[in-house]
Amino acid sequence: MAKFKVGIERPLCISCESCVNICPEFWEMADDGFSYLKGSKKSGENEEREIDDVECNIDAAESCPALCIHVYENGKKIV
Template sequence: MAKIIQEREKCIGCGSCVALCPKFWEMGEDGKSSLKGGKQNSEGNCELETKEIGCNQEAADSCPVQIIQVIKE
């Protein structure tokens, strides 16, 4: 299992994660990206548990404000 965490408040809406990893990411109507199926965690960040990391590491590496975290469990 893996956990993907996004500090969504800090997203600048560059679209990089969506371009590189559309299976997991989409742009929200507020101009920030969202993790598809993600939930808000107790710290107010967006979180998704997934069996496979897929393209999320590429998305995290490409984020200019470094707000995507990939945790392998």
């Protein structure tokens, strides 16, 4: 089981591309104009992905003006 989980509340995304600019290995803009977490799975209206190393996702979450990106470590929200 992965140590970290990254998620995005897509309905809150304002398409600013901050996450894409900071962490392009994990984030891209989808065809609908909103941020997409590469390799993620849908969970309702949101997307989630388990990862072993948080890498730049904490910076992406902290830079998000809509506060719609979340990072969890062992099930506990850290951002």
